[in-house]
Amino acid sequence: MRGALSFCSPAQTPGIRVSLTSRFCDVFPARPPLISQRAQSILRAMNAFAKKTALVTGASAGLGVEFARQLAPHVSTLILTARRWDKLDALKKELEAKHAGLVVHHYAGDLSLADTPEALVRWTGEMGLKVDVLINNAGFGDYGPFESSDWTKVRNMISVNVMALTELTHRILPGMVERGSGTIINVASIAGLIAMPDFAVYAATKAYVCSFSDALCNELAGTGVTVTALCPGPVPTEFGDVAARPHSSRIFQPPAFFKVTPEKAVKDALCGATRGSARVIPGWVVKVPMLGMEVIPPFVLRNVSGLMKALIQGKNPKKAAENEPVAL
DSSP: OOOOOOOOOOOOOOOOTTSHHHHHHHHSOOOOOHHHHHHHHHHHHHHHHTTOEEEEESTTSHHHHHHHHHHTTTOSEEEEEESOHHHHHHHHHHHHHHSTTOEEEEEEOOTTSTTHHHHHHHHHHHTTOOOSEEEEOOOOOOOSOGGGSOHHHHHHHHIIIIIIHHHHHHHHHHHHHHHTOEEEEEEOOGGGTSOOTTOHHHHHHHHHHHHHHHHHHHHTTTTTEEEEEEOOSOOSSSHHHHHSOTTOOOOOOOOGGGOOOHHHHHHHHHHHHHHTOSEEOOSHHHHHHHHHGGGSOHHHHHHHHHHHHHHHTTOOHHHHHHHSOOOO
16 A cells, blocks of 8 residues: 555644643653554554645746655656746656656646736636645745845746745635645744744745744634645755856855754654644754744844854854844
């Protein structure tokens, strides 16, 4: 049977989803016996996604591809969308060859264009598809000082990271509520939890995703629909190449210990979604300090962001703090 791959550890005691307490419960879960843990993991993964239809945006690379690969053993239908048709077609053939009975549809479209989200949802309806799992993964960044940024790129980034994500959720959510079940995973970032110099607009878009997801998580309590924000640290994908500016010598180079693999990020996201977690931060190295920032005063965070900038640029934080301005 398909779906034997487990995603996560056992469900936690329900609580207030967006509270600091509930997030620490996710960080320090109870540890039952290994056999029980594995059995419950398999059952939960199969029950959560079995015979469901999942829509993954940004599915031509990075986390989008990984979401498709990890969902494929469980769902009955995948809808993949991105700009690059050739990448989508190759992934469709790969997944259908590997998973008997899986149906994969692909839709090439640019989510930075205002009419694409509506066209995508209309197309799914014409295909007779009802989306049970929505993975809002599409997004990109821009790395460098805001004043020298290319406005077309900035505008497109806001369109994809904020507008498209919000519109797709708005158009698909009512059907989930009506059916009494659904899963939404919005890919945010730790950049949405703290100000990030040289990623000013990108971080702001991800802060929106975090706030939007937290609010919906509470709004939808009791409806059978869950909303989870995935907030990873740096992930080895095409992100750095896309975020880099032409003819710029500045390199997006976070330290290796800060990174998390796509496999780990997606596995944790799917795990959190099956538990109904409001927010998932993969990796202890990132998770613990990010949760600690919940109680740090804003003026301290503004200074911490300067050290974050130094880490991202691959510099010694102490020297960078001496030689570069820190936001106050």
